[in-house]
Amino acid sequence: MLGKLDETCDGGGEPAEPLAVIGGGYVGLVTAACLAEAGRRVTVVEVDPRRREAISRGEAPIYEPGLDEMLRGQVASGRLRVRAEIADALRDCRIAVVAVGTPSLPDGRADLSAVERVAATLAAEAQDGTVVVIKSTVPPGTGRRVQRLLQRSGRSIPVVSCPEFLREGCAIEDILHADRFVVGGSDPDALARVTAALNAFGTPVLRTSNTGAELIKYGSNAFLAMKISFINEMANLCDLVDADVAEVARGMGLDARIGQASLRPGLGFGGSCFPKDVAALEHSARREGFTFWMLRAATEVNEQQRIRFVQKIREAAGNPIEGRRVALLGLAFKPGTDDLRQAPSLAIATRLLELGAVVVAHDPVAMAAAAPLLPGVELAADAYAAMTGADAVAVVTEWPEYLSLDWGRAAELVRHREVVDGRNCLDPTAVSAHGFNYHAMGRPTVANHRDRRASDTPGTPQRDAA
Numbered sequence: 195m196l197g198k199l200d201e202t203c204d205g206g207g208e209p210a211e212p213l214a215v216i217g218g219g220y221v222g223l224v225t226a227a228c229l230a231e232a233g234r235r236v237t238v239v240e241v242d243p244r245r246r247e248a249i250s251r252g253e254a255p256i257y258e259p260g261l262d263e264m265l266r267g268q269v270a271s272g273r274l275r276v277r278a279e280i281a282d283a284l285r286d287c288r289i290a291v292v293a294v295g296t297p298s299l300p301d302g303r304a305d306l307s308a309v310e311r312v313a314a315t316l317a318a319e320a321q322d323g324t325v326v327v328i329k330s331t332v333p334p335g336t337g338r339r340v341q342r343l344l345q346r347s348g349r350s351i352p353v354v355s356c357p358e359f360l361r362e363g364c365a366i367e368d369i370l371h372a373d374r375f376v377v378g379g380s381d382p383d384a385l386a387r388v389t390a391a392l393n394a395f396g397t398p399v400l401r402t403s404n405t406g407a408e409l410i411k412y413g414s415n416a417f418l419a420m421k422i423s424f425i426n427e428m429a430n431l432c433d434l435v436d437a438d439v440a441e442v443a444r445g446m447g448l449d450a451r452i453g454q455a456s457l458r459p460g461l462g463f464g465g466s467c468f469p470k471d472v473a474a475l476e477h478s479a480r481r482e483g484f485t486f487w488m489l490r491a492a493t494e495v496n497e498q499q500r501i502r503f504v505q506k507i508r509e510a511a512g513n514p515i516e517g518r519r520v521a522l523l524g525l526a527f528k529p530g531t532d533d534l535r536q537a538p539s540l541a542i543a544t545r546l547l548e549l550g551a552v553v554v555a556h557d558p559v560a561m562a563a564a565a566p567l568l569p570g571v572e573l574a575a576d577a578y579a580a581m582t583g584a585d586a587v588a589v590v591t592e593w594p595e596y597l598s599l600d601w602g603r604a605a606e607l608v609r610h611r612e613v614v615d616g617r618n619c620l621d622p623t624a625v626s627a628h629g630f631n632y633h634a635m636g637r638p639t640v641a642n643h644r645d646r647r648a649s650d651t652p653g654t655p656q657r658d659a660a
């Protein structure tokens with residue numbers, strides 16, 4: 195049966211049921227805060243005591259623009275509260291939204307242990323008529339499996355699959371103005387109750403089966419990941435034929451069938467979702483005896499992209515790179531978040547350290563999270579401190595503050611004027627105007643000065659002629 199798009203989202207006098215949101219991370223907490231902002235009463239259940247304490251003070255335990263203000267208001271209003279136990283939350287909530295993590299296992303499978311633990315608690319604690327909403331990203335068939343587990347309780351506890359599509363860095367905006375919500379399941383009353391809760395946001399709701407909803411989530415992330423890998427391959431070809439991928443991507447994206455979104459070449463996809471969801475979908479396909487070749491290629495291209503970037507840094511900083519100082523600008527997997535899960539910066543910094551480079555990094559918000567993950571990397575107070583004495587400056591995350599750096603000032607601080615723009619986010623003319631050689635991904639190098647590395651030893655003060 196085809197999914198049904200419910201466009202009548204004005205709430206229609208549906209009762210505003212209180213909700214329990216299990217898992218107070220990027221998805222659970224932002225969802226809970228937005229629901230509370232829309233007037234719903236929400237109880238967040240969080241096992242991590244530090245996260246719980248922060249939430250109860252109205253402070254976001256994660257960096258997400260706008261979340262602190264929203265939480266402060268909603269905790270103060272009493273609409274949002276936090277508890278340690280699912281049973282506590284279920285005293286007055288008959289909708290339980292599961293938003294716990296589903297990270298990758300070493301073989302690519304999604305680790306469903308947190309979802310399974312929550313499902314077992316719900317089977318023991320949830321009252322008859324409680325709707326379990328799976329918001330975590332889970333492999334096809336998981337909703338049906340959880341449904342079978344809950345059925346064994348002898349009570350009616352329907353499962354609705356309602357995947358989340360938000361992007362970190364603009365998560366609030368993405369929930370308040372989503373393109374669509376997807377609710378999958380077979381129990382009409384449960385689907386209606388979840389749709390009524392989501393009507394708080396006035397977004398069209400697509401109704402599907404549980405497995406359909408699960409695959410819509412994986413399919414969407416995998417498709418975007420493939421788009422990113424595709425344009426990165428185009429960039430790699432542009433490097434070889436001396437073309438500018440910026441104009442190629444723009445020209446392709448003007449075709450409405452293609453679109454500009456996710457057509458930005460760079461260091462590939464990272465973060466907590468795309469890499470793990472591509473791997474999990476590929477694993478799900480493999481389990482069915484099916485090889486999903488395009489997913490395999492997307493992942494391979496993604497890994498290669500970081501290696502190519504390190505190679506560009508080596509060529510810019512001086513090969514061998516041992517003893518050379520590389521300034522990494524940006525550590526978070528993308529701007530607007532402190533999330534370092536699968537961030538390209540981790541692989542890049544680790545490889546540079548293995549090659550003997552001295553790596554100095556800066557990030558506007560992710561340095562505290564990065565310190566334990568990158569013990570060999572020096573962390574600098576700001577971008578200029580990171581660039582001081584650098585043999586190459588490598589842009590890894592396109593934070594807005596890096597787009598307006600004073601390259602004249604930077605030129606006085608670096609040892610060699612070499613910029614490698616891993617995100618193609620800088621203005622090549624502005625950077626090269628200050629004597630820098632500008633290298634990017636799939637864009638022609640703007641060279642100001644000739645190679646000087648043959649005669650240069652690391653550690654010797656030297657400045658290129660502009």
Ligand SMILES: NC(=O)c1ccc[n+]([C@@H]2O[C@H](COP(=O)([O-])OP(=O)(O)OC[C@H]3O[C@@H](n4cnc5c(N)ncnc54)[C@H](O)[C@@H]3O)[C@@H](O)[C@H]2O)c1
Binds near residue numbers: 221242295
């Ligand atoms: N982060 C994103 O951008 C994003 C976007 C869409 C979908 N998703 C999916 O949403 C799910 C959650 O992702 P996230 O990034 O919010 O994860 P997260 O790790 O930030 O948050 C999960 C939270 O659940 C808590 N938790 C774990 N077990 C618990 C339990 N038994 N009871 C109560 N709390 C428990 C953890 O302590 C943690 O705070 C994942 O499946 C992910 O793939 C994430």
